[in-house]
Amino acid sequence: MAAKKQNSDVEKIEPGMVVEAAEGDLGEKDVSKPKVADVVEDQNGNIEKVVVSKGVAFKKKIDIPAGRIQSVDSTSQDDTAQGKVTIDTNQREIASLTSAGEESLAPEKQDSLLDTLEQEIPTAEGMRELEYSSQVADAQKSQNPEVKKREAAEVATREEGGKREKPGASKETRSLLQVLGPGFLSGMAGNDSSAVTAYAVDGATAGYGHLRLMLLSTPLYQSIQYACAKIGRVTQLGLSELLREHYSPWVAFPASLILIIANVALIAADLVAIGSGLELITGLGWFWFVVPIAAILWYLTVYRSFEAIKKIFIVMSLAFVTYIITAIFSRADWQAVLVHTFVPQIGFDFATISSAVALLGATFSPYSMFWQVQAEKEESRAGSQKQQLRGAALDVALGVVAGNLVSYFIIVCTAATLFAHHQNINTAADAATSLEPLLGPFAKYLFAIGLIGAGLIAIPVLLASTSYAVAGSFGWSAGLSKKPWQNEGFYLILTAALAASLVLTLLHFNPIQLIFWANVLSGVLAPILVTYIFVIGNNRRIMRNQPLGFITNICLVVTVLISVAAAALLFYGLASASLH
Numbered sequence: 001m002a003a004k005k006q007n008s009d010v011e012k013i014e015p016g017m018v019v020e021a022a023e024g025d026l027g028e029k030d031v032s033k034p035k036v037a038d039v040v041e042d043q044n045g046n047i048e049k050v051v052v053s054k055g056v057a058f059k060k061k062i063d064i065p066a067g068r069i070q071s072v073d074s075t076s077q078d079d080t081a082q083g084k085v086t087i088d089t090n091q092r093e094i095a096s097l098t099s100a101g102e103e104s105l106a107p108e109k110q111d112s113l114l115d116t117l118e119q120e121i122p123t124a125e126g127m128r129e130l131e132y133s134s135q136v137a138d139a140q141k142s143q144n145p146e147v148k149k150r151e152a153a154e155v156a157t158r159e160e161g162g163k164r165e166k167p168g169a170s171k172e173t174r175s176l177l178q179v180l181g182p183g184f185l186s187g188m189a190g191n192d193s194s195a196v197t198a199y200a201v202d203g204a205t206a207g208y209g210h211l212r213l214m215l216l217s218t219p220l221y222q223s224i225q226y227a228c229a230k231i232g233r234v235t236q237l238g239l240s241e242l243l244r245e246h247y248s249p250w251v252a253f254p255a256s257l258i259l260i261i262a263n264v265a266l267i268a269a270d271l272v273a274i275g276s277g278l279e280l281i282t283g284l285g286w287f288w289f290v291v292p293i294a295a296i297l298w299y300l301t302v303y304r305s306f307e308a309i310k311k312i313f314i315v316m317s318l319a320f321v322t323y324i325i326t327a328i329f330s331r332a333d334w335q336a337v338l339v340h341t342f343v344p345q346i347g348f349d350f351a352t353i354s355s356a357v358a359l360l361g362a363t364f365s366p367y368s369m370f371w372q373v374q375a376e377k378e379e380s381r382a383g384s385q386k387q388q389l390r391g392a393a394l395d396v397a398l399g400v401v402a403g404n405l406v407s408y409f410i411i412v413c414t415a416a417t418l419f420a421h422h423q424n425i426n427t428a429a430d431a432a433t434s435l436e437p438l439l440g441p442f443a444k445y446l447f448a449i450g451l452i453g454a455g456l457i458a459i460p461v462l463l464a465s466t467s468y469a470v471a472g473s474f475g476w477s478a479g480l481s482k483k484p485w486q487n488e489g490f491y492l493i494l495t496a497a498l499a500a501s502l503v504l505t506l507l508h509f510n511p512i513q514l515i516f517w518a519n520v521l522s523g524v525l526a527p528i529l530v531t532y533i534f535v536i537g538n539n540r541r542i543m544r545n546q547p548l549g550f551i552t553n554i555c556l557v558v559t560v561l562i563s564v565a566a567a568a569l570l571f572y573g574l575a576s577a578s579l580h
Contacts, residue, residue, distance in 0.1 A: 017072075018085070064087050064105055193272070193451070210411065224559060275289040326446045331416060467491070519570075524567055
């Protein structure tokens with residue numbers, strides 16, 4: 001019998017052609033494109049499969065059966081591609097591929113109807129479970145009430161696949177946990193080493209004097225983060241993408257460049273902070289911990305799913321509770337704490353105003369803005385868009401309130417101890433060490449645990465925001481929800497940023513200087529970014545007739561004014577210092 005003649009289009013496939021998925025993401029918008037690496041023929045000379053290769057550093061090979069070739073365009077796409085091959089696939093199939101190695105697609109795509117039938121038809125195991133349940137139900141008729149209850153509970157457990165809820169888990173608690181996402185992580189990540197250092201030093205030098213600023217900054221910070229979340233949810237684009245596509249690449253590039261430099265410095269400082277915290281606990285030198293911590297965080301960020309990353313770091317955020325516990329045991333004057341929190345006391349001297357504005361300016365982190373826009377785009381929320389925005393608002397509010405509460409108690413702790421005993425510090429690690437003779441060894445360890453947790457949460461957010469900014473500026477695909485080979489450019493930027501930070505750390509750059517210059521750059525960038533957010537958020541075309549609300553806009557304007565004032569005072573101080 002003569003061999004069946006193959007589709008002539010398939011015979012046009014040659015190595016070097018770019019490959020696209022009819023549905024799903026093979027990384028077509030990435031810096032590296034999926035291309036035909038090899039064409040495998042059977043004994044009759046017909047093409048049996050096409051081997052697709054994607055990535056250079058994060059390599060992936062996919063064997064595509066000839067029957068899955070949807071179309072072939074032999075027209076040259078550019079100087080490096082000889083044509084385009086479109087394969088018949090879907091999002092679920094692409095999403096099921098692993099992060100590395102070689103895999104093969106099934107000879108035929110399984111459509112959604114078949115998937116549904118497979119899920120609905122009971123398996124042999126399922127039939128046995130149903131039969132067993134029926135037998136148990138019949139037997140219950142002749143058993144006493146206690147046995148009936150126990151058997152019924154067992155059947156219910158089997159039918160739910162062992163996922164029956166614990167009695168103590170209320171519906172409200174489950175709903176709240178489901179809401180926690182990028183907004184909560186952003187709020188907690190804001191307490192990175194630079195922020196913890198700023199708050200600890202502020203408490204040690206100004207006492208309770210600036211506690212009211214934490215109250216003032218909460219609605220302002222919440223407005224920024226909610227505006228970012230709404231922009232990401234409505235536009236489904238990252239901040240750099242929006243600036244590049246709707247304004248100009250030359251608007252996106254400078255902001256991204258400043259963010260890269262600031263973030264690399266902050267990541268290096270955070271690595272030192274984590275190492276210092278572990279040194280306080282173990283007695284080993286901090287530098288022994290830096291490389292292993294960097295490697296673990298890199299692996300989690302690159303190879304774990306976005307949902308897994310989110311859950312891991314939400315659990316890690318419990319480390320911040322140690323700051324609250326330390327503050328409670330610090331024997332603070334709680335009457336004075338409440339007075340300085342709620343009773344306005346305005347000082348008009350330069351030192352007071354500059355330190356207050358600088359503290360507020362440190363709260364509005366540029367990297368959290370990039371993170372919030374993109375991460376909200378990736379976050380999966382149920383319901384209509386209105387319901388999704390409500391969930392995002394609650395997520396952001398919980399993160400901002402929790403983050404500022406931690407900052408508040410850091411100030412209370414150091415004010416009640418170090419300020420009261422006239423002890424000066426330069427870093428958060430100094431604060432942890434100084435607390436030991438005042439409150440006992442447990443205070444040092446608790447503060448150190450909080451410092452470690454702060455760094456562990458902040459570094460992935462800093463890395464991701466750096467990659468979001470750069471990838472978006474160049475139009476590359478970005479996101480932690482995709483595999484490394486799908487978003488190779490994004491993950492290469494992330495890896496390079498971590499490597500650069502690690503080099504700074506191992507070369508023993510002064511972390512105080514790193515934090516200082518990172519804060520200088522962040523102080524310059526913050527008002528610019530908030531202005532961009534204000535403009536984008538009120539552009540009805542970009543926001544699809546869902547602009548930001550009046551109160552949010554007022555808070556954004558106030559934030560810009562404060563950030564500009566903070567930057568001006570910072571540069572005034574630098575100029576004054578240089579003259580003397």
